[in-house]
Amino acid sequence: MTEQLIMTDVDLAEKFPQKVKLDERKGYEGYLVDADAFLDVAKHLRDELGYDYLSSITGVDYYPENYMESVYHFFRTTGGPALVLKVQIPRDNAVVPSLVSIYPGAEFQEREAWDLLGIRYEGHPDLRRILMWEGFAGHPLRKDWREPYYEEDGKPFKSRWPDGHVYRIEDKNPFHKNVDYPADFDPDQWVPDNDSSLYASLTKIQSSLSDSGLKTDTVIVNMGPQHPSTHGVFRMVVLLEGETIRALKPVMGYLHRNHEKIGERNTYLMNMPFTDRLDYLSSMSNNFGYALAVEKLMGIKPPERAEYLRVIMAEFTRISNHLFAIGSLLNDLGAYFTPMLYAIEERELILDVFEAVAGSRMMCNYFRFGGVARDLPEGVYEKIRDLAYERLPRRIDELDLYLTNNEIIRARCEGVGILTPEQAIAYSASGPLLRASGVPYDIRRADPYSVYDRFEFDVAVRYHGDVYDRYLVRMDEIRQSIRILQQAIRDLPEGPIQAGKPQYQVRVPPGEAYGRVEAPKGELGFYVVSNGKPNPWRYHVRAPSFINITALETMAKGNKVADSVAILGSIDIVLGELDR
Amino acid sequence: MDGFGILKGLGVTLRRFIGTYIDDIKWLGKRYFTEDGIRHRMSKDVSGIFTVQYPEEKIPVPEEFRFIPFLVYEEKEDGRIFHRCTSCGICAKVCPPQCIWIVRTTDPKTGRPVPEPAEFYIDVDICMNCGYCAEYCPFDAIKMDHDYELSVYDRHTHNIYNKEKLSKPLSYYASIRPTNYQREEAIRAEAEAAKAAKKVAAEN
């Protein structure tokens, strides 16, 4: 493997002289690529070097140096570490060629970087704002953009101590002033344009329709934002011909709070409890990814016992998440609450463990840099052991018997929402969605982190890429997680749970790091850039819910409108993470 | 597609349905509204109904459960109370949503800071119950509470807690978190002893 990597290293800079050079800033990795050669380099990466999976796109605003950077993380689906490319552009003319034509999975991520950072991706088929609304002024993740409640660039705020005379933020902001509008925008005069640009992007393909003899009119249907099947405030705009979906555009951002801007105001440690609020059904995994990224920057490793505790918590999280996903998928299919409650019953027991260990059922905030917050309190080890060895295996078998061969479920799920392996990779799908399409890519195996290389487990994979296989993959994964749990519980070593002394103000040397974990919903990555100060300079979340949605249109096209609910349910999204 | 899958599934629900009654009969009416019953419904052996009839029944919270911090004060024999907090400001600095506000006392004569806060506020609307303040306070002066029933009719007038509202006695802390309390007291006693020994050594 190492040999191979060295080969590609030589290859890239030599293959494109003058255009590609090594990123030699201290603490950085990868290559700097010229914007005009970028598409050629990307094609070469995909077709010659086998980096077929574009995991993450984001940008960084190096405001003091007056340039911006578009950052790309590529992986091979056969496994191995990342190849990082960066394109540097001036801040006032931030234009980068779009990768959508080579990696279709870039579509939403480029829209996000445009929306939040103002990097224009030339050649993007539909470069509209994605998280903010159309009337929004500016690009909030640029360093010179300030939020309406702006106080200081970084926490802790000086007003809190030693002279902390409390006030409510609402009191400080006279009415009307809590939103910033563009200069030429008057909210009283504004008439919503009926989402015309959105609908226009839908109807672009209208002319290419009509494969049946019967002429039908197309209709546009808005599903959501308030729709019970969207698991939150999420909207699907579908173009229907009869009952068949011809095109679909997801609309999101209703729950957007700019997690990343908050994260850049926070100190490193403060971000930990905020990550809980991303995918609030699996906060332990979120903690895990963030801790990995910052530990990489700091160059520290947690002690053995902490590593095992982390794995135990992450696998319990996976089980509880998948139980919830299966329960709500069945809900979406119309089975109402019986399967949901059967699944939730087991999840409650897992949450009891989290509550006893971390202090909270869902907002766990359990991981610290170089360890975990506390050791298992008395009696919890037994509880964990009983769950993993006794209760869960039995109950999963029961759930299996209850649902898997149910003819109605099979009839509704088999052959619906198909995603081929090629499409899944191209659209940067990850997690169960990718593995149900026959791509056995699991970061715990492909690029092991923590102590996952010590456990025996199989990467769950199914080959039809339909809704039913996504359900099956989740069932398989629950079983594999139980296997990992049993081994981790058996081998749990004694010892400290924290490397060094717990510190509230960690020193993070300058540099960048990308930490990623196989979260229950897919690849959860944290891209963190430090400039040596107490607050991260850049904090980006590669959210699996968000990126998995990119493939939604492909999956839904050609299916009946009623199936879009099942297809969405089978992706398993959480809006806290999708909208961030 | 012969329907056997559905029948098997229905068998599972039927078994669960009957199991509910069997479990109820086994417990002879003691399954609900008793402490043992609640604990049973949270255990690995539960079958049948597992829901809890809140607010008549409440799930016991584990020791580590955290909800809204409080300030610990100690009571002296003569009835005076003093807060452990030295207004060092660490909790205010570590608090992620920055909802702790501390006014440090200054001695009017010397103008130097006095180790007891003049005021201490927490905006509990903003507090995210992360527990950092309790975790990083070097004086064991702020701890997370177990009381989660805090709803009020008007948040604007009720939800900025001041020092008085935040203060709770050490005995209360010892009652909700006995293990933590004992561990911390042992460490404190040890530190005291070391300090005393050092003092003796310095005097000699």
Ligand code: SF4
């Ligand atoms: S509560 Fe603790 S951390 Fe906060 S100011 Fe008082 S002594 Fe310092």
Ligand code: SF4
């Ligand atoms: S629990 Fe967390 S959010 Fe609440 S006051 Fe303490 S540090 Fe702040």
